[in-house]
Amino acid sequence: MPSATPTSSATPLPAYPSTPDYPDDLEFITAYLTVHVLSDASRIYSYIFWIVLALVLIFFSLLHHLHLRAGYLGALWTKWTVRRRTWRKKHSLAIARAKAQPHTQPFSFPSNAQIFTLVAIILAALALSFAGPDYLAPGSTLWTLHNFPSATANLAKRAYDTSLFAQYQPHYTINKAWWTSGNRTGLIAFALFPLCTLFALKSPPFAVFSLPCLVQIYCDKLLWLHKWTARLIYLLTVLHVAFWSVQLCIERRPSTGRIAYVYAWQYEKFLYAWIAFGCMTLLFLLSIAPIRRAHYEAFWFLHVLLVPLTLIMSALHHPPVWWWCWAALGLWLGERTWRFTWWLYTNGILSSNAAAVSTQPSDPSAPYAGLDRKIESPYPPKFKGSPPDTPPSSSTLAFAQYPPSTSVKLMPGAGLSLPTDYIPPPGFAHAELLPGRTVRLRIVTPGYLTWAPGQHFLISIPSITRFTTHPFTAASICDEQNPRADGRVLVFIIRAKAGWTKDLWDTVALMIGRGQQFQKGEALPRCAMPSRGVLLRACVDGPYGSSVRAKWNDYSTVVVVAGGSGVSYALSVLQYLCLCLAGRDGRFLGGTSGGYGQSGFKITRVRFVWLVREFVVRISTTTMHGPGASSRAASRHLCHKRETYPGCRSRAPADADIVRAPSEGKHQEFERPNPGFAQESRPQSRASTVSSEESGEDSDVDLSYYIGSYVEEDGELGHEEHVLDLTNFEGDDDSELPGEAQFNMSVRREGRMRRRNTRRMSMALLAKQELAYPREQAGVAPAH
Incomplete structure (x- = not known):
């Protein structure tokens, strides 16, 4: 490591300060470790991190509340930030099909916004851990780091505590040394504790990022950042342990010649450090995805146990900066207490109607299934026609917490x-x-x-x-x-x-x-x-x-x-x-x-697209009722899982509905997607459609996905696309359940039968109308 930054004198100051060789072992190691503590001025790096973080949070909160992202540039930024990419080897699908293995989902990356935020945090943490001098002369400030006062001047300005060992601390700036780098990485790890905790909290006001006055981002978007921030803390902690291990191995006690590591085990704060590091290592190992998914309940219980223990041991290890640990622990305990209180209220344990909810236990010999159905329900019955002007008062179980509505008119x-x-x-x-x-x-x-x-x-x-x-x-x-x-x-x-x-x-x-x-x-x-x-x-x-x-x-x-x-x-x-x-x-x-x-x-319009796993394909319409309903409509589009949006790739019904939404005297159409397969396949006449139904073929459903025969190479996701990627979640098992194939075939048969009967009835009705039309023209009443 480089030596200390020289002062105005020609003699460089040592980067490794000497410690008096006290005869008592514990006194020696206590003095040694006290001498090698960062000065108060050196903690400026942790403050810089939180100042920049607060400014960035305020900036994005203003963008959110002032709708400054609604413009063209804001739209481009939003489009980029919300995009998620996936990755999969190109030959994985072919291997799975050849071995008849269940379909596996591609690896899904987080959104670009999450990756961008994490990269910014990592770069900021690493820069604040290694850029600039590690040990600042006592009394230095951010704007006077280039001034390295002499040891005598610093000694006069510094107010020391009652400890006799503090007088041996360096009073000059040191660029890099094993112990200074170890202390600085530990300092930034301490400063990251509250941020890692904030990323994991769920309920405001303790979950600061979810406050309505700020960005209103909850743990569902921040949990991934919580995991990687915790890994960043562990990385910095490992560096802290490694640098200090080197320092304790190269420093020897003058009187005995033994390395300082031997005596460090007698120092209680050194033992606290190893306990904290052991708890953190166990947390890291239990958080590995295979272990977490296979034993989630055990992971959760150990997480709740080890997190407070890690924070407490870390605080006891280095009291000069333990407020970072207490801040993280206070946020965690405060949020848990708040959530527990709200949970008691929400579930009726602290509410005034708890007695109404918790009645006498039922008699096992007389189950509720045999109760008289004429017992008055605790809820108002469904009304027919016009609603009453006041809420029904016959309820035997009142919702005391439900605020009285200013108007009970049917909405x-x-x-x-x-x-x-x-x-x-x-x-x-x-x-x-x-x-x-x-x-x-x-x-x-x-x-x-x-x-x-x-x-x-x-x-x-x-x-x-x-x-x-x-x-x-x-x-x-x-x-x-x-x-x-x-x-x-x-x-x-x-x-x-x-x-x-x-x-x-x-x-x-x-x-x-x-x-x-x-x-x-x-x-x-x-x-x-x-x-x-x-x-x-x-x-x-x-x-x-x-x-x-x-x-x-x-x-x-x-x-x-x-x-x-x-x-x-x-x-x-x-x-x-x-x-x-x-x-x-x-x-x-x-x-x-x-x-x-x-x-x-x-x-003015809403389109709802649902990609399902079953063989049901239908496009239906929901018509809006209420003020100005003629100008508004919503389309519900149920897609077979061979479809994507836009540009569905499955066979859609030929009689799919088109929702028209008149607006301001003009007609707008919710046109159904125009998939590529529809352009490639030849149009079918009515007769051919009926014949296909009679022959048992289903023209509306393509079953090739079920055997894994459909694969699109180099799709929009950046890899081979499989149709099951559109409906399955990561880790889903697509193997058929017992009876699922038989059920699916019965659904197909029932659908063919109903469509066939519908077409026959339509053709019969059409023939009857055609026969009745000439009679009406001739003035003859139609036969009944």
Whole structure:
């Protein structure tokens, strides 16, 4: 390492200060380590990092709130930042097909914005760790680093503590040495602790980045940065340990000639350092993706245990800068306490109606399935015709937390968030099995809860796992103007894969097979039981998610594209947009202010594209009702998974609907995609279509994807594209479930039969009309 920066004198000052050889071993190593501590002025590098970080945060917050990204340059920047690239070897698909292996998803990179942010953090951390002198003379400031005062002048300016060892610290600037580089990398690692913690926090106000006054970015976008910032901290810590190990090995005690490493083990702060490094290493190993995915619950528990232990041991290791550790620990504990309190309120444990929710346990000998169906439901029945002027008062279970609506007049789209008429009792989840190994959960929380379209919740079902939670996106919206309970129903569409979701599927299927409608031992309120599905006690934590920052109303056209079970996010957004088009104010639906007829609302059309795994292909239309409905419409486009958007590659129905949205006296068309295959295939006549149906061929469905025979080389994603890439998530197993092939074939047969019957009926009706037409011309009444 280079020697110290020389002062005005010709004699260079030593980069390795000497330590008096005290006779006591502990006294010697204490003095040695005290001498080799960074000065207060050297900590300026950590302050520079946080000052720059605060300025960047304020800058992007202004861009977000002032809508400065809405221009042309802002659109280009947004297009670049949101793009995600994938990677896969070109021959991997061919090998998988040759060996009949299940399809595997390509490796997906984070968005360009996440990569750009991480690169900026890494470069800033490395620059602040190695650029410039490591040890600044005591009393130096950022603007006077070029002035290296003499040791006598510094000694007069410095106010030392009562320690006798501090007087041996260097009072001049040192560029590089093993101990200075080790101290500086450790300093930057300490400074990164609060940032790494902020990236992992979920709930504001402790999750600073998610505050409405700032960028409103939640952990769903920041968790990847949390992982890599933690790895950066570990890298700097490894460098800190390595540099100091070299320092302790090259320095020897004058009286004994033994290296300083031998005596360091007698220093308690040195032991704290190794405990902290051991905990951090264990954290790093447990966070490796294969271990984390295979044993997520164990990883989560050990993470919660080791993170505070690492911070505490690091603080005890070096008290001069331990405020970075206490800040990170305080943020983590504060956010956990806040979330726990909110969880108690949301799930009815601290609310005034908790007694109403938790009734006497049921008698196992008299299950709720046999209760008298005439028992009054705790929820208002579905109304028919005009709604009442006041909310029904017959409910035996009042929502004390639900704010009284200023107007209970029926609003457009009331009840859209509920697919069926059944509403589960508060604190319970109504679970139903759906095709495609999917479970639909409906939950109503006892405490009042609002959420934005596209946000997610952490769900806990004690009958499956008591201490872990799992995130799922709500497929419904929060309707604050709906005086009934169905405006607060959380709907989750959960596809069973491995782990907790598979346990959920197995539990519900087993209960349904046994004819069991609820778990024994779970206290149910007196309520009407569902005609299908089961009831499970459930708790939710949230909402979380960066979708709250979306300005949906700022665009004239909104295209929502979803694949597979990712439709949960898309459904909530679609419901929100449809209600806003119907005249509702978005601020009462979890979004921003604005609706049709209000200033600033620009949406005139919405296209919804859903890429599914099944053989069902249909394009349908949703017509909007409400103020000015004639000028607004939404298109729902259900695509076979051979499709992409735009330019679908599967066979779409020939009679696909076209939605017309008149606006300001002009007609606009939602034209269906014009795929390339349609241009290549020859047009089919009506007769040929009927004959194909009779012969058992399905002209609307291309099954080549199912055997993996369709591959597009050098696609838009930058690698070989497989059709399953459009619907599968990373790590999905595409192997057929038992009975899935038979079910799919039965669906095809049923579809062919129905289409054949429809065509026959249409042809018969047409022939009858043709026979009746000449009789009407001749004045003869048609025969009946």
